[in-house]
Amino acid sequence: MAEIDRKKLLDIYTRTMKVNRTDEKFRELLMQGKVAVMYYCVRGQELVSAAAMAALEPEDYVVCTYRGQGEQTAKGIPMEKWWGECLGKATGTCKGKGGTMHITDPDTGIMVTTGVVGSGLPIANGLAMASQNNGDGKVTLVSFGDGAANIGGFHEAMNMAQLYKLPVIFLCQNNRYGEHTAYADHTDSPNIGSRAAAYGMKGGTVDGNDVNQIYPAMEEAVEHARSGKGPVLVEAMCYRMMGHFFGSDFSYMPEEHLAEMQAEDPLPKLRKVMLERQFTEEELDAVVAQIDADIDAAVRHALDAPLPDTDEIYKDVLEETA
Amino acid sequence: MAEITMTEALNKAIDEAMAVDDGVFCLGEDVAAKQGGGVFKITSGLTEKYGENRIRATPISETAIIGAAVGAALAGQRPIAEIMLMNFVGVCMDQIVNHAAKLRFMSGGQTPCPIVIRTTTGVGVGFGGQHSDMLEAWFAHVAGMHVVTPSNAADARGLMRSAIEANDPVVFIENILCYNLKSEDPGVDYRVPLGKASVPKEGSDISLITYGRTVLDALEVAGELEKEGISAEVVDLRTIAPYDEATVLASVRKTGRALTLHEAVRPFGTGAELAANIQEKCWGDLKGPVRRIGGTFAAVPFATHLEQAWIPTKGEIVEQIKASMGRD
Numbered sequence: 001m002a003e004i005d006r007k008k009l010l011d012i013y014t015r016t017m018k019v020n021r022t023d024e025k026f027r028e029l030l031m032q033g034k035v036a037v038m039y040y041c042v043r044g045q046e047l048v049s050a051a052a053m054a055a056l057e058p059e060d061y062v063v064c065t066y067r068g069q070g071e072q073t074a075k076g077i078p079m080e081k082w083w084g085e086c087l088g089k090a091t092g093t094c095k096g097k098g099g100t101m102h103i104t105d106p107d108t109g110i111m112v113t114t115g116v117v118g119s120g121l122p123i124a125n126g127l128a129m130a131s132q133n134n135g136d137g138k139v140t141l142v143s144f145g146d147g148a149a150n151i152g153g154f155h156e157a158m159n160m161a162q163l164y165k166l167p168v169i170f171l172c173q174n175n176r177y178g179e180h181t182a183y184a185d186h187t188d189s190p191n192i193g194s195r196a197a198a199y200g201m202k203g204g205t206v207d208g209n210d211v212n213q214i215y216p217a218m219e220e221a222v223e224h225a226r227s228g229k230g231p232v233l234v235e236a237m238c239y240r241m242m243g244h245f246f247g248s249d250f251s252y253m254p255e256e257h258l259a260e261m262q263a264e265d266p267l268p269k270l271r272k273v274m275l276e277r278q279f280t281e282e283e284l285d286a287v288v289a290q291i292d293a294d295i296d297a298a299v300r301h302a303l304d305a306p307l308p309d310t311d312e313i314y315k316d317v318l319e320e321t322a
Numbered sequence: 323m324a325e326i327t328m329t330e331a332l333n334k335a336i337d338e339a340m341a342v343d344d345g346v347f348c349l350g351e352d353v354a355a356k357q358g359g360g361v362f363k364i365t366s367g368l369t370e371k372y373g374e375n376r377i378r379a380t381p382i383s384e385t386a387i388i389g390a391a392v393g394a395a396l397a398g399q400r401p402i403a404e405i406m407l408m409n410f411v412g413v414c415m416d417q418i419v420n421h422a423a424k425l426r427f428m429s430g431g432q433t434p435c436p437i438v439i440r441t442t443t444g445v446g447v448g449f450g451g452q453h454s455d456m457l458e459a460w461f462a463h464v465a466g467m468h469v470v471t472p473s474n475a476a477d478a479r480g481l482m483r484s485a486i487e488a489n490d491p492v493v494f495i496e497n498i499l500c501y502n503l504k505s506e507d508p509g510v511d512y513r514v515p516l517g518k519a520s521v522p523k524e525g526s527d528i529s530l531i532t533y534g535r536t537v538l539d540a541l542e543v544a545g546e547l548e549k550e551g552i553s554a555e556v557v558d559l560r561t562i563a564p565y566d567e568a569t570v571l572a573s574v575r576k577t578g579r580a581l582t583l584h585e586a587v588r589p590f591g592t593g594a595e596l597a598a599n600i601q602e603k604c605w606g607d608l609k610g611p612v613r614r615i616g617g618t619f620a621a622v623p624f625a626t627h628l629e630q631a632w633i634p635t636k637g638e639i640v641e642q643i644k645a646s647m648g649r650d
Contacts, residue, residue, distance in 0.1 A: 061397070095430035104429035111396050111433065116420055122386045123421065126393020126401070133347060133375055133399065140393075153416075156386035163381065316431040317465050318564070319489040 004215055006277060008054065012211060013274055014287055015050035015074040020267060021291045022073050025299060026086070030246050034303070035087055038100050040067040044241035047266035048173050048208040050074045052141060052236075055218035056109075061127040061140040063112045063120040066101040067240075071143050072113070077105045079298035089305040096308040097316070111140075117178075118151030120144055121170065125157050128166035128231075139225045141169040147178025149192045158233065162199045165230035169221045172233065173208065175240035180252055193235035201233055208236030209266040211273055239264060326507040328475040328500050332364045332440075335482035336402060338510060340372050343400060346486060347376040349387055350404025350440070354379035361406060362442060362501060384410050388417035391437040396425065400486055401437050408443035408495065409452045411460075422491040423466035437492070438485045444498035444535060445585055445633045451621035456534070456586035461493045462563035462595070468516050469562040471495040473537035475505035477560055480514030488516055497535040497585075519566035521573065525555035528579035528643055531570055531596055533559040536583050536634065543639045552647060562592055567599070574600050578609040579646050583634060588616030613642050 004012070023042050029035045042049065049070025056062070056075070064071040072082060077093060085092025086100050093105045101115035111127060114120045124142035131138045148154055149172060161168050172192045176183045189195070196203025202224055207213040214236055221232035239261040243250035274284055315321055326334070340346045348365050352358065354377045359366030369377040380387050384405055391403035405411055411418065418439065426434045445454045461469045470485055470492055472478035478496070485492040522537065523544050530540040537558045544554035557573050559565050574580045580600050582593030597612035618632045644650060 063393075093430070094428060094432065097430050098428040102428040104425075104432055106396075106432055111393075112421070112425065114421070116416055119389070119416055119421060122389020122417060123393040123396070125386060126390035126395070127397050128393070129378075129390050130394040130397030130399045133394070134344070153385045153389065156381070156383035157389065159381055160383055160386040160390065164378070316427045316429075318426070318468070319434065322426075322431055 004212065008215070009211070009274065009277055010279065012050050012054045012215060013270060013284065014291070015054055016046045016267070016270060017288050018073050018291050019046040019049055019070045021288065021295055022069060025295050026069070027246060029299070037086060037088070039086070039246040040069070040100070040244070041240070041242035041246055042067060042070045044239040044261065044265065045070055045173055045175055045208070047211060047270055048171070048214060048236040048238050049143070051211060051215040052143065052171055052218050055215065055222045056139070056141060059109060060138050061109050061111050061124070063114070063124045063127070063140065063142040064110065065113065065117070065120060065144055066115045067145065068103065068113045068143065072103050072105070072110050075110055076108045077103070077110060079294055080301045081105065083298045083302035084305050087302045087305070088307070089302055090308040091302065091305040095312060097312060118144060118148035118153045121148070121157035122153050124168050125161050125166055128161070128168040129164065131167055132164065137226065139167045139169060139222055141171055143171045143173060145178065146172060146174040146176065146183055146192055147181070147186065148172070149195070150178070150186060158195070158199045158201065161231040162201045165228065167225040167228065168231045169225050170231060170233045172235040174235050174237050176257070177240055177244070179244050191235055193233060196233040201231055202229070203233030203235070205235040205237060208238035209264045209269055211270050238266070241265070324507045325504040326475050326479070327502050327504050328472065328478045328496070329363055329502070331475040331479035331505070332482050332496065333366060333368070335479045336365065336486070337368060337371070339483060339486040340368065340376065345399040346402065347378065347394070347399065348402045348404065349378040349380050349390060351380055351382055351406050353377055353404055360404065362498070364440070384414035385417055388414040388422065388439065391439070392417055392421050392425070392435055395435045395437045396433050402486060403437060403439050405439060405441040407453045408441045408457055409455050411441065411457060418461070418491070419464050423464045426490065427466055434489045435491050436489045438494050439491065440494045440496065442496045442498055445617065445622050445629060447498055448624060448626060448629065450624040454622040456495070456584065456617070458493070458495060458562050459586060459591050462592060467491040467493060468564070469493045469495070470516060470560065471497070471534040471562060472560065473500065473534055473558050475503055476508045476512070477514050477520070479508055480512045481516070481560060483511070483513045484516050492516070495534065499535050514560065517561045517564060517566055519560055519569040520558045521555060521569065522558055523554070523556040525553040525577065527553045527577055528581060528646055529555045529557055529573040529577045530581050530583055530639070531557045531559065531573070532583040533562055534585065536585055539634070539636050539639060540583055543636050543643070547640065547643060552643060554643060570596065571600065571603055574604045575607045578607055580608070580612045581615065581639070581642050581646060582612065583615045583639060585617055585633065587619045588614055589619055591616050610646055613646055615639060615642055
C-alpha cells in the first residue's frame with residue numbers, strides 16, 4: 001500500500017486535531033456551566049471523521065448524525081457559524097433553529113445532520129441520485145454508527161444504492177455501542193462491513209484508529225464511487241470514549257473495554273506516525289495552538305452573538321413564510 | 323371541447339413538467355415502462371420519453387423512496403415520489419415528517435425540500451383495512467408541507483403542475499374512484515394554485531365544506547335539495563393544508579351554517595379543525611353548531627355492504643343538512 005503523502009498526512013492531522021480540540025472545548029464549556037445543551041462527544045472517533053473528510057472534495061456532499069461534530073468541523077464549516085448554531089445563536093448555520101443535532105451548511109457540503117438513527121442513509125442515496133442524474137461528478141458520504149446498521153432504512157438504502165450504482169459511500173463508525181447497548185448485545189454477526197456482500201456491494205472493515213488503514217480505505221472508496229462503479233460500505237472500527245451524550249452515565253462499559261479503548265486511542269497513534277514521517281513536535285504543537293486560538297475566538301464570538309428574534313418561529317415553515 | 327380523465331390529466335401534468343425541467347423525475351414501485359407505467363398507469367409512456375433515470379422503478383422500499391426524494395430535492399431536483407397506496411406511508415413517516423417537512427425550518431431556510439409524494443387511496447373498492455384509508459389529517463398536523471387532493475380531472479391537472487413547482491413537500495392524494503372521472507381538458511400549462519379552494523356550487527342556506535371524492539356526493543345532494551328549497555353551497559378545499567381559510571369563512575358568513583364532510587374517520591379529523599376554526603371566527607354569523615360527517619371510527623371493512631355502511635352516505639348528508647336547517 002502506498003504511503004500517504006506528507007501534505008495529505010498533515011491535512012489529516014490538522015482535521016483530526018480540529019475535531020479533538022472542538023470536542024475538548026465543548027466539554028470544558030459544559031463542565032463550567034457556560035453552556036447547557038445536548039452534546040454527543042466524539043472523543044475516540046476523531047481520526048475516522050478527519051480521514052473521511054480529507055478523502056472528499058470540498059463540493060462533495062455529507063450526511064451525518066447527531067454525533068456529527070467530526071464530519072462537520074473536519075469538512076470545514078466555519079467555526080464561528082458552527083459554535084453559533086451549537087449555542088442557539090442568530091449567527092449559527094441555521095439561525096439557531098437546528099441546534100447541535102441538526103447542523104446544516106450546504107456551502108461546505110454538510111447537507112443534513114439527522115437526529116434519527118439510520119435516517120441519513122436513504123437521504124444520502126437521493127443526493128447521490130441527483131449527482132447521477134445531472135452528472136456533476138460529486139460523491140455523497142453518509143456517516144452513521146453500528147446501531148444504525150440494524151434499522152430498516154439501512155437495508156433499504158444499501159440495496160437501492162447498489163441497484164442504481166449510486167456514487168455514495170456508507171461510512172459505519174463502529175464505536176461498539178448503540179446508545180447504551182454494546183455491539184454484542186445488539187448484533188450477533190461479527191461485523192457490519194461483511195454485510196456489503198449481501199447487497200453485491202464493495203465493502204469491508206478497517207481499523208479506524210490507524211491512519212494508514214483508514215485513510216487509504218476512504219480514498220479507495222471515494223475513487224470507486226466517483227468513477228461510477230457504485231457505492232461502498234466502509235466499517236471503521238473505533239471507540240466512543242465517553243457516554244452516549246455528555247453527562248450520561250457510562251458505567252455500563254466494562255473495565256476491560258475501557259482499558260482496550262485507551263490502548264487504541266487514535267491520537268497518540270497518529271502523533272507517532274507524524275513523528276515517524278519527520279514532522280517535529282514543534283510543528284505539530286503549532287498546529288494545535290493555532291486550532292485552539294481559532295476555537296477560542298469562535299467561542300467568544302458565539303457567546304457574544306445575539307439570540308435569534310422570537311419571530312423566527314414563524315419563518316422558514318413554508319416558502320410563503322420564508 | 324376535448325375531455326380527459328383524471329389519470330390522463332395527472333400524466334399530462336407530469337409530462338409537461340418533465341419536458342420543461344430536467345430536474346423533475348419520478349420514482350416509485352412499478353412506475354417505469356417495464357412494469358407497465360405504474361399500477362394506475364399515471365406514469366405510462368414517460369419512460370420512453372425521458373429514460374429510466376427519470377422514471378425510476380424502485381424496490382419495495384418506501385423509506386428508501388422518500389429518503390431518496392428528500393436527498394435529491396436538497397441537491398436542487400424536483401422528485402415526484404409515488405407511494406403506491408396511502409396506508410404504506412406508515413412505513414416511511416420518519417422521512418416525511420422528520421425530514422421532508424422539517425428540513426427547511428431546521429436549516430434556517432437553507433435547504434427547502436421540494437418533493438411531491440403522490441399516493442392513492444379510497445374507500446369503496448373492496449381493498450379492506452390496509453389499502454383504503456384517507457390519512458390526510460396525519461400530514462395536515464405537521465408544519466412544513468402542503469396536502470392536496472383533486473376532486474376532478476381538470477383540478478388534478480392544474481394542482482399537479484403547481485405541486486411539482488412548489489418549493490416545499492406536497493402530499494398529493496389521488497382517490498382511486500376518481501381516476502376515470504372526466505372533465506373538459508383545461509389544456510397545456512394549466513395550473514390551479516395551491517391553497518385556493520373552489521366553490522363548484524353556490525348557495526345561501528348552508529356551506530358543505532369537503533374535498534376529494536366526497537365533493538361528488540356533496541354536489542349530488544346539493545342538487546337534489548334545490549328541489550326541496552334548500553340552497554347548499556359546496557366548497558371544494560382542493561388544498562387541505564394549509565387550507566383556504568378566506569374562502570371557507572366567507573362562505574360560512576354568507577350561509578350561516580356549515581357541514582364538513584370527508585371520507586376519513588371523524589375523530590380528530592380535518593372536519594374537527596375546520597369546525598373549531600369556523601366557530602372561533604364566525605360565531606356571530608352561525609345559526610347553529612357546525613356539523614361534521616366522516617367515516618366510521620373503525621378499520622375499513624372488506625365485505626361490500628360493510629364497506630358501504632362504513633362510508634359517509636348521501637342519506638347521511640341530507641339528514642345532517644336538514645337537521646342543521648331545523649327541518650326533518
